[in-house]
Amino acid sequence: MASVSVTRLWRFARSVRTNVLFSAVVIAWALLCARSASAQSGGSNAQVGFSSSMQGQPALFQPSARPTLRASLSSPAFAAFGSPAGQAQSAETTNNKPDFNRWGITFGSGVDVPIGSNSRTYHTDSVGFQFGVVRYLNRYVGAQLEYDWDFLGVPDSVLANYCTNCSSADAIVNALTLNPVLKFHPNGRFGLYAIGGGGYYWKKTRFLSWSGQEICYPTEGCIPVQSVADSWSSNAFGFNAGGGITCRLGASRVKVFAEGRYTWIDNQTPSSGGGNYPPAYYRTTFIPTVIGIRW
Numbered sequence: 001m002a003s004v005s006v007t008r009l010w011r012f013a014r015s016v017r018t019n020v021l022f023s024a025v026v027i028a029w030a031l032l033c034a035r036s037a038s039a040q041s042g043g044s045n046a047q048v049g050f051s052s053s054m055q056g057q058p059a060l061f062q063p064s065a066r067p068t069l070r071a072s073l074s075s076p077a078f079a080a081f082g083s084p085a086g087q088a089q090s091a092e093t094t095n096n097k098p099d100f101n102r103w104g105i106t107f108g109s110g111v112d113v114p115i116g117s118n119s120r121t122y123h124t125d126s127v128g129f130q131f132g133v134v135r136y137l138n139r140y141v142g143a144q145l146e147y148d149w150d151f152l153g154v155p156d157s158v159l160a161n162y163c164t165n166c167s168s169a170d171a172i173v174n175a176l177t178l179n180p181v182l183k184f185h186p187n188g189r190f191g192l193y194a195i196g197g198g199g200y201y202w203k204k205t206r207f208l209s210w211s212g213q214e215i216c217y218p219t220e221g222c223i224p225v226q227s228v229a230d231s232w233s234s235n236a237f238g239f240n241a242g243g244g245i246t247c248r249l250g251a252s253r254v255k256v257f258a259e260g261r262y263t264w265i266d267n268q269t270p271s272s273g274g275g276n277y278p279p280a281y282y283r284t285t286f287i288p289t290v291i292g293i294r295w
Helices: 001-043 064-071 084-095 117-122 158-160
Strands: 105-113 127-135 141-153 167-184 190-217 221-248 255-267 282-294
Touching: 064 117, 105 141, 117 282, 127 167, 127 282, 141 190, 141 221, 141 282, 158 167, 190 255, 221 282
Parallel strands: none
Antiparallel strands: 105 127, 105 282, 127 141, 141 167, 167 190, 190 221, 221 255, 255 282
16 A cells, blocks of 8 residues: 555656656756747847047947958948859858758757647656657758657556555557658747658556565665566557757757647557557547657
8 A cells, every 4th residue: 555655656746757857858948948038039139339538429439440440341241232252152141051951860858748638548747758760851841750768657556446455547649650841940049840741659558566575775765666467569650740949059050849649659559459458449549749859
């Protein structure tokens, strides 16, 4: 009885910790974007100084400042707006902005939220990770080969109905998908994108129980070890669709992103009937909400 209480307290603490951590990451993401935008705007706002020796006159009208003014008017940066050759140079610079590269990498982590009657009944919120390699055709369109690892919990009420001696249960989903990406406003500090595709999903549901063994550490003490009491595999094709927002960090190609996607997995009940836990084979639907970095 005590072990069951400890397990429930641990799950509650883990759920609270997951959501608090995700909220903290969201706030950090927003502050990082705001600070980066402020730093760039502050660095680009050049102001004309004043000289006390000229009785408050702008330094622009001092003789020593005039050569600097003439030099700036003849500089390539100014010529880019005043001559056809400069306009061509400006267009070439625009086409070579650091935002565009043929290849990109994305990595993120966040919270998985089950939706739908079956998934919400037999799963709880938990965590997930995402890693992808992107091949861009141009600034707006690309394809992302992606690996996802999602961890879904099982409610205590469900666990009690199917296994009275189990300490916990979970469902782990590994996925390999190919997803087209469509970017909006890719050259700005803030951007939007749509993403969606499909692939294969490996889902394994596990019931765990206390093994009676412990792992002991010199300073942390001993921790009870859980072992797999029973498990069920349900692999199937599925699809996902969603979008996100990006924020560029300074003048680099690195962006932080926040994303949400609807995920649907076509799990099927086997001819044997699903054994002693049929919900392991129900269709799985959830929304991974991810925050990460693209570059």
